[in-house]
């Protein structure tokens with residue numbers, strides 16, 4: 244028996260509902276593959292604020308550090324939107340990324356054939372789209388200093404953030420990206436704004452240099468504005484994309500939306516050692532929380548990514564991923580991906596359908 | 601007779617070809633409306649680098665300052681891509697924006713019914729899309745200091761750029777945006793990343809405050825990642841968008857691409873006084889330069905925007921815009937917008953077709 248300590252961070256909104264489904268699925272898969280999961284649940288986001296006053300209590304970070312992997316659901320909600328920014332649910336997420344040094348965020352945007360009609364793009368444009376966005380997650384303008392709102396000499400205020408990357412930060416995310424591309428289509432597109440930003444010039448220089456160590460990878464560069472256009476125009480041209488924290492935030496969401504079913508997309512955030520965090524791309528959907536309406540499949544697929552990237556259990560991951568395709572194939576749908584003639588299920592029932600398979 | 605001094609900046613690539621068409625069209629329209637154009641041609645971008653070593657010679661900025669409006673075609677090309685960034689064609693464009701204090705960039709993304717099939721999005725998703733992106737153009741991370749590539753104590757280099765906005769900068773672009781929305785659908789969406797960036801918190805605070813001065817405008821806020829998703833998912837929800845320099849660069853290009861015909865889109869860059877700059881959204885297309893293949897219509901529509909916003913000649917602008925719709929209606933197409941059964945024309949012939957109308 245393989246023992247795995249997993250920290251569960253259900254968070255806010257629909258988080259607890261979709262997490263419950265993922266746990267059930269993991270337990271079933273664990274039995275099949277002789278993996279025993281030791282689950283610890285901890286507080287983050289709004290739930291943590293309500294209970295402790297902090298979006299990321301020290302105890303949560305400790306629990307995460309002492310586990311093999313962290314499964315996160317979703318954080319945030321209207322309730323906490325008026326708090327100062329360092330006390331908001333989002334600060335908990337940023338603190339978790341920084342605290343675990345999760346510098347590499349992998350965001351797949353893959354068309355699921357059964358759901359292709361949900362895309363706002365034409366079928367022939369998105370058919371077969373399979374993009375992996377590798378986003379730098381602990382640097383750039385998200386963490387750069389100076390930052391703040393300052394008084395100026397003229398009495399008016401000035402808001403400031405700093406986009407900064409060191410050579411070593413670029414190198415380590417670059418290596419993850421090249422190695423990711425290696426296991427995929429062997430094409431890597433680095434996205435920057437080197438025609439305007441100095442930090443992007445360093446980024447492009449380092450990526451180009453790294454490219455010479457990976458001669459079998461076809462490296463290209465795009466400016467971020469052009470990348471946004473190309474994702475809309477012809478997304479099939481992309482295989483793996485690597486970019487900084489802010490550009491990655493924007494482009495991975497745009498890429499996710501090409502699929503038309505953001506309720507289906509998982510992500511992984513990885514460091515160089517220590518546990519990774521696995522979470523759906525979608526948010527906490529406070530408007531449908533507690534109503535058994537949420538789609539648990541992105542959470543379940545995040546658990547599959549955890550098995551694949553964090554626990555070295557590719558067969559268990561395959562089983563889950565195939566199971567998800569099968570429930571879709573037999574016509575089961577939650578509300579967000581419903582279409583005429585399909586079976587509308589709640590969150591819980593979708594989990595049960597999956598376990599049946 | 602109304603006299604208008606116009607500086608022409610043909611620039612690089614297809615620039616001179618499409619500019620020639622726009623000048624012909626302006627001369628014809630001028631006769632009709634009793635406007636006499638006094639055209640001065642000046643150097644910018646790669647063409648200026650080749651002749652003077654500078655992407656924006658002082659003489660060019662002087663000529664622009666002494667005119668009523670500036671019509672720009674396109675800059676840049678592979679030839680100058682290896683120059684240091686402050687000597688590249690792009691630096692000429694940024695210098696022109698800064699030199700003329702063109703803080704407001706208006707970028708319409710409007711579906712042209714005759715070309716709707718060119719969009720990569722489904723017809724029902726893009727039918728009727730009519731978005732105006734108001735992008736701040738002389739501030740933010742494009743111009744913020746400190747900027748550069750610096751040596752650190754550990755010997756590795758660090759790239760730095762600074763995203764900065766003063767209250768007054770936010771106010772003045774905000775006013776342009778509210779007033780633009782007033783003349784359109786009375787809906788304004790302000791885009792920022794206030795859940796992470798301090799500069800965005802100030803942006804959101806000021807926009808919200810300004811909103812109370814425009815009670816008839818429906819103001820909303822979106823985070824930039826969500827805005828990118830919403831543009832792909834359901835672009836019809838947008839009327840006017842206001843955002844900073846970098847987010848505007850990315851989102852206006854994504855919005856433009858929704859239409860499927862970026863060769864048709866004009867833009868205007870305006871200051872609080874002095875001449876504005878009018879230019880197509882597309883680039884210099886060096887691969888087809890000099891082959892009479894370029895689509896001159898975005899340049900022609902930029903001339904129409906110049907008549908409308910810079911020279912107070914809305915009737916002349918209407919005439920041009922209707923003329924463009926008419927040539928499309930009669931089936932005339934350049935290569936970039938060609939579809940089966942239409943008449944394929946070169947750049948020059950497209951201009952002639954337009955003048956015939």
Ligand SMILES: CC(C)[C@H](C(=O)O)[C@@H](O)C(=O)O
Nearest residue numbers: 333334336337492795796825
């Ligand atoms: C919630 C927010 C801080 C976060 C980010 O911007 O990174 C989110 O948008 C994401 O992409 O995970």
Ligand SMILES: CC(C)[C@H](C(=O)O)[C@@H](O)C(=O)O
Nearest residue numbers: 438439468690691693694849
């Ligand atoms: C050429 C480049 C400097 C410019 C920008 O980033 O502003 C262009 O992309 C644009 O949008 O006009």
